[in-house]
Amino acid sequence: YNERARMIKKIPGPKDDFIIGNAVRVMCSSVELMKLGRTFAKKWNGIYRVWIYPHAAVAIYNPEDIEVIMSNMKYNEKSLIYMIVKPWLRDGLLLSNGEKWQQRRKILTPAFHFNILRQFFVMIEENSQRLLEKLHQTSGESVDIVPILSEFTLNSISETAMGTSLTEYPTSIVKSYKKAIYDLGVVFFNRFIKVYLYPDFIFYATSLGRKQNKNLKIVHGFTEKVIQQRKEYIKEHGFNKDESEDVDDIIMSKKKKTAMLDLLISAEKDGLIDKDGIQEEVDTFMFEGHDTTASGLTMLLMLLANHTHIQNNIVTELNEIFGESNRAITMEDLPKLKYLERCIKESLRLYPPVHFISRKLNTTTVLSNYTVPAGSLCHIPIYDLHHSEELYENPEEYDPDRFLPENIERRHPYAYIPFSAGPRNCIGQKFAMMEMKIAVADILREFKLEPVTKPSDIVFIADLVLRNDGPVQVKFVKRQRYI
Numbered sequence: 001y002n003e004r005a006r007m008i009k010k011i012p013g014p015k016d017d018f019i020i021g022n023a024v025r026v027m028c029s030s031v032e033l034m035k036l037g038r039t040f041a042k043k044w045n046g047i048y049r050v051w052i053y054p055h056a057a058v059a060i061y062n063p064e065d066i067e068v069i070m071s072n073m074k075y076n077e078k079s080l081i082y083m084i085v086k087p088w089l090r091d092g093l094l095l096s097n098g099e100k101w102q103q104r105r106k107i108l109t110p111a112f113h114f115n116i117l118r119q120f121f122v123m124i125e126e127n128s129q130r131l132l133e134k135l136h137q138t139s140g141e142s143v144d145i146v147p148i149l150s151e152f153t154l155n156s157i158s159e160t161a162m163g164t165s166l167t168e169y170p171t172s173i174v175k176s177y178k179k180a181i182y183d184l185g186v187v188f189f190n191r192f193i194k195v196y197l198y199p200d201f202i203f204y205a206t207s208l209g210r211k212q213n214k215n216l217k218i219v220h221g222f223t224e225k226v227i228q229q230r231k232e233y234i235k236e237h238g239f240n241k242d243e244s245e246d247v248d249d250i251i252m253s254k255k256k257k258t259a260m261l262d263l264l265i266s267a268e269k270d271g272l273i274d275k276d277g278i279q280e281e282v283d284t285f286m287f288e289g290h291d292t293t294a295s296g297l298t299m300l301l302m303l304l305a306n307h308t309h310i311q312n313n314i315v316t317e318l319n320e321i322f323g324e325s326n327r328a329i330t331m332e333d334l335p336k337l338k339y340l341e342r343c344i345k346e347s348l349r350l351y352p353p354v355h356f357i358s359r360k361l362n363t364t365t366v367l368s369n370y371t372v373p374a375g376s377l378c379h380i381p382i383y384d385l386h387h388s389e390e391l392y393e394n395p396e397e398y399d400p401d402r403f404l405p406e407n408i409e410r411r412h413p414y415a416y417i418p419f420s421a422g423p424r425n426c427i428g429q430k431f432a433m434m435e436m437k438i439a440v441a442d443i444l445r446e447f448k449l450e451p452v453t454k455p456s457d458i459v460f461i462a463d464l465v466l467r468n469d470g471p472v473q474v475k476f477v478k479r480q481r482y483i
C-alpha cells in the first residue's frame with residue numbers, strides 16, 4: 001500500500017494475491033511458464049506488470065517504450081534476475097555494469113572489426129565443411145539438428161575467438177561442457193520461478209544449489225583449460241610485439257591465428273584486466289557465442305525444410321552467384337546473398353534466440369503513459385514484440401519479404417531487435433550473421449532440406465536461449481546440382 005505499490009497497481013496486469021502478488025502463478029513448469037508469457041502478452045497491449053514480493057516488474061513489448069529504455073545509457077544496468085547466472089558469467093560483458101562494462105567493451109570491440117571477421121571467415125568456413133561431412137553421414141535420414149549445430153557453433157567460437165581448436169580435446173570433455181551448460185539452464189529456470197530460492201544461503205543448502213556448483217565446476221574447468229592452452233601458445237610464439245604495438249596488428253599477425261582471447265591476454269599484460277576478468281569474458285563469449293547461433297540456425301533450417309518455395313528461392317540466388325562452379329564461398333559472396341539474409345532475419349523475428357532481456361529502472365520512468373517507480377525491473381520479451389499483430393501482419397507466417405528495404409522503412413526501428421539495440425546491443429551480431437550465412441549457403445548448395453519437425457510441433461521451454469522441448473528433426477537429401 002505504499003506509493004511504489006500504488007503506482008505499479010495502476011498498470012494493468014494479472015490479478016495478484018495479498019502481499020506475494022503473482023509469485024504462485026509463475027511457479028509452474030518450464031513449458032507452462034513460456035506459455036504464460038505469451039498469454040499475458042496477448043491479454044494486454046504492449047505493457048503489463050507483475051508483482052512478486054518484494055519485486056515489481058513491467059514487461060514492455062511496444063517499440064516506443066523499448067526505444068526509451070534501450071537508447072539511453074541511464075537504463076544500461078541489467079536487472080536483478082541476471083543475478084541467477086552471475087555465479088557462472090560473473091562480471092563478463094553480458095552482466096557487468098558501469099565503468100567496468102565500458103572498459104571491457106572498449107577492449108573487446110576491436111575483436112569484431114571487419115578485418116578480423118575476414119580472418120574468422122576462413123575458420124568458420126572450415127568448420128562449415130566439417131558440418132557438411134557430418135550431414136552427409138546422415139544419408140538422407142531424419143536427424144536431430146540440435147546437437148550437430150551446437151557442435152558447429154561451439155567449434156567456430158573456440159577457434160575464432162579463443163584460438164583453440166576443440167578437436168584437440170577429448171570428445172568426452174567437450175560433451176560434458178555442453179551438457180553442463182544445458183543442466184545449468186535447468187537450475188537457473190528453477191531458481192528463477194521460485195523467489196524463496198533467491199537468497200544464497202537458502203539456495204546453496206538445496207540439492208539445486210549443489211547441482212549448480214557441480215556443473216559450474218565443469219564449465220569453469222573447461223574454459224580455464226582453453227585460456228591455459230592459449231597462454232602456452234603465446235608463450236611459445238609470442239604476441240609478435242616486435243613488429244608493432246598496435247592491437248589490430250597484434251591480432252592480425254600472420255604468424256598465428258587471430259583471437260579475441262589474445263586481446264584479453266594482452267590487456268592483462270597492460271594491467272587493464274586480471275586473470276579472473278579474462279575467465280569471466282571467456283565464459284561469457286563461449287556461451288553467448290555458441291548457444292545463441294545454434295538456436296538461430298536450428299529454427300532457420302527447420303523453417304526452410306518446411307517452406308520449399310523459400311528454400312528454392314535461396315537456391316536460385318546461390319545458382320546466380322556460383323553457377324556450376326564448386327568453388328568455396330568467399331567473404332565477397334556474403335553481401336550478394338541478399339535473399340538469404342532476409343530469410344535469416346525473418347527467422348530471427350519468429351524465433352529470437354535471446355527471447356527475453358531485462359533492465360533495472362534506476363529512476364522513476366514514464367512508459368505508455370504509466371509512471372513506473374524507480375527500482376522496478378523492466379522486462380523486454382523480444383519474442384512478444386516480434387509477434388505483435390500491430391507491428392506485423394499475420395505475425396506467425398514466415399515471410400522473408402518483410403525485410404525488403406521498403407518494408408523495413410515502414411517499421412519502427414525498435415520493432416525488430418533480435419540483437420537488442422542501443423549501446424548495450426550484441427557485440428557479436430556481425431559474427432553471428434556471417435556464421436549463419438556461411439552455414440546455410442554451404443548446406444543448401446549440397447542438400448535439399450525435407451521437413452520432419454513442423455513449426456506447429458515446436459514447444460518452447462524457458463531457458464536463457466529459445467529451445468524446443470525435444471529434438472528438432474530435418475532430412476538432408478543430397479542435391480543433384482541445385483535442383
Ligand code: HEM
Nearest residue numbers: 093094288289292293296353354357419420426427428432
Ligand atoms: C543469433 C545469434 C545471437 C543473438 C540472437 C544474440 C543476441 C543478443 C542479445 C539480445 C543481447 C543483449 C542481451 C541482454 O541485454 O541481456 C546480446 C548481448 C551479447 N552478445 Fe549476442 N547474440 C548472438 C550471437 C552472439 C555471438 C556470436 C557473440 C560472440 C561472438 C555474442 C556475444 C554477446 C555479448 C558478449 C553480449 C553482451 C554485450 C554487452 O552487454 O555489452 N552474441 N546478444
